[in-house]
Amino acid sequence: MTHIDDQPTPMTFTAAPSLAGSVTVPGDKSISHRSLMLSALAIGHSRVEGLLEGEDVLATAAAMRAMGAQIERDAEGVWHIHGVGVGGLLQPETALDMGNSGTSTRLLMGLLASHDLTATFVGDASLSKRPMARVTQPLSRMGASFTSSPGDRLPLTMKGACPAVPLDYRLPVASAQVKSAILLAGLNTPGITRVVEPIPTRDHSERMLKGFGADLSVEIEADGTRIITLVGEAELQPQNIVVPGDPSSAAFPMVAALLVPGSQVTIANVGLNATRAGLIDLLREMGGSIEVINAREVGGEPVGDLIVTASILKGVEPDPARAPSMIDEYPVAFVAAAFARGRSIFRGLDELRVKESDRIATMAQGLRAIGVSVEELEDGIVIEGSGGAPLTGGGPIATRLDHRIAMSFAVAGLVSKNGVTIDDMRPVATSFPTFLPLLQQLGGMA
Numbered sequence: 040m041t042h043i044d045d046q047p048t049p050m051t052f053t054a055a056p057s058l059a060g061s062v063t064v065p066g067d068k069s070i071s072h073r074s075l076m077l078s079a080l081a082i083g084h085s086r087v088e089g090l091l092e093g094e095d096v097l098a099t100a101a102a103m104r105a106m107g108a109q110i111e112r113d114a115e116g117v118w119h120i121h122g123v124g125v126g127g128l129l130q131p132e133t134a135l136d137m138g139n140s141g142t143s144t145r146l147l148m149g150l151l152a153s154h155d156l157t158a159t160f161v162g163d164a165s166l167s168k169r170p171m172a173r174v175t176q177p178l179s180r181m182g183a184s185f186t187s188s189p190g191d192r193l194p195l196t197m198k199g200a201c202p203a204v205p206l207d208y209r210l211p212v213a214s215a216q217v218k219s220a221i222l223l224a225g226l227n228t229p230g231i232t233r234v235v236e237p238i239p240t241r242d243h244s245e246r247m248l249k250g251f252g253a254d255l256s257v258e259i260e261a262d263g264t265r266i267i268t269l270v271g272e273a274e275l276q277p278q279n280i281v282v283p284g285d286p287s288s289a290a291f292p293m294v295a296a297l298l299v300p301g302s303q304v305t306i307a308n309v310g311l312n313a314t315r316a317g318l319i320d321l322l323r324e325m326g327g328s329i330e331v332i333n334a335r336e337v338g339g340e341p342v343g344d345l346i347v348t349a350s351i352l353k354g355v356e357p358d359p360a361r362a363p364s365m366i367d368e369y370p371v372a373f374v375a376a377a378f379a380r381g382r383s384i385f386r387g388l389d390e391l392r393v394k395e396s397d398r399i400a401t402m403a404q405g406l407r408a409i410g411v412s413v414e415e416l417e418d419g420i421v422i423e424g425s426g427g428a429p430l431t432g433g434g435p436i437a438t439r440l441d442h443r444i445a446m447s448f449a450v451a452g453l454v455s456k457n458g459v460t461i462d463d464m465r466p467v468a469t470s471f472p473t474f475l476p477l478l479q480q481l482g483g484m485a
């Protein structure tokens with residue numbers, strides 16, 4: 040995916056008096072990708088309401104279309120998908136452009152691994168640096184073959200295997216993308232595919248595969264290890280899906296409302312799946328006031344409305360075991376720590392080094408640039424909080440094609456003396472195209 044505007048879009052965010060109002064965030068990115076992929080594999084008409092219309096999800100939609108699915112958006116913003124059936128994807132005629140999206144790339148590699156076709160994956164400068172061996176290795180054991188630039192990076196061409204060989208795989212890294220890639224490959228594979236997950240990660244694939252009628256079961260051992268078993272050669276039934284609001288996007292107004300004195304903000308319809316809710320637990324431990332009301336279920340996922348009230352926060356030393364449940368929220372959690380009372384020590388975050396940017400290094404550099412005292416660790420960061428005193432500010436912050444970095448420093452700007460300048464806000468369109476209007480609606484920008 041190429042950005043419409045080829046020039047970087049710098050922006051400065053300045054101190055806000057207080058934030059107020061009620062907002063909704065766009066649909067969950069993980070659930071949106073999976074809705075399109077699974078609907079494309081179900082014969083018949085699926086309907087998806089609340090799909091995230093961000094660049095990452097649109098890259099998935101374009102890829103599924105290129106392989107034969109019919110995907111259309113109607114005037115009301117509802118998406119309609121006519122799928123081709125498990126095993127029915129067609130050879131794409133051109134390279135699949137994954138833009139900035141790791142989820143699209145890794146899940147689609149899984150999906151295609153058990154199809155008799157060849158596909159080339161390309162991506163932007165950020166995605167082309169990210170490791171793919173974590174999926175190409177297990178998928179090779181299922182029979183797929185790959186040719187790539189050195190180090191299993193994009194651009195990469197894969198040849199699927201049909202029939203593929205079922206795999207019994209223990210995840211060496213806590214990654215929902217790797218887990219999902221193997222399960223998706225297992226759909227068109229004869230026999231039983233099994234994934235053993237010692238550290239639980241987001242479980243949207245399991246929930247949704249079951250919802251589409253796949254024969255999938257999950258066993259949880261005494262130590263919390265999850266064993267996921269999928270019967271192959273599945274037949275999926277088309278569904279009506281309602282996508283809840285993305286907790287990873289809600290994280291930005293949530294932290295902003297906690298930090299900007301005098302704020303009270305309601306964020307409605309936020310997904311509260313326990314495998315995603317780590318940031319709420321962390322912010323509450325720091326002293327943040329976050330109330331959940333109207334707890335309910337939407338499309339097989341727990342959802343609620345959040346009332347967030349400005350609070351004095353204190354430093355923390357979170358348990359690294361929490362990492363997968365708030366993996367994409369660390370950058371904005373670091374901003375909360377920078378404004379809290381006392382020191383915060385974050386560890387066990389090696390995975391942050393292989394996201395859209397190296398999120399430990401990018402955050403450490405940016406926080407220093409706005410006057411925060413930080414120490415970068417190999418697997419984390421130590422942050423000295425300002426105790427609620429405004430951050431000095433400055434910039435321009437190098438966002439390195441990373442949407443979460445851009446939005447985190449926008450939040451920091453709201454509690455700064457001199458404002459925070461971001462070098463490029465364009466990446467925000469990958470996951471949260473309505474970020475700026477939402478901030479405006481809350482009174483966070485003129």
Ligand SMILES: O=C(O)C1=C[C@@H](OP(=O)(O)O)[C@@H](O)[C@H](O)C1
Nearest residue numbers: 069142213214215216217366367
């Ligand atoms: O499965 C998913 O939808 C995702 C899994 C996570 O990646 P990892 O599996 O690499 O941890 C997360 O960072 C990403 O934004 C979305």
Ligand SMILES: C=C(OP(=O)(O)O)C(=O)O
Nearest residue numbers: 139140141142143367394
């Ligand atoms: C890591 C992320 O996404 P992806 O891996 O899909 O690029 C993210 O959205 O923070």
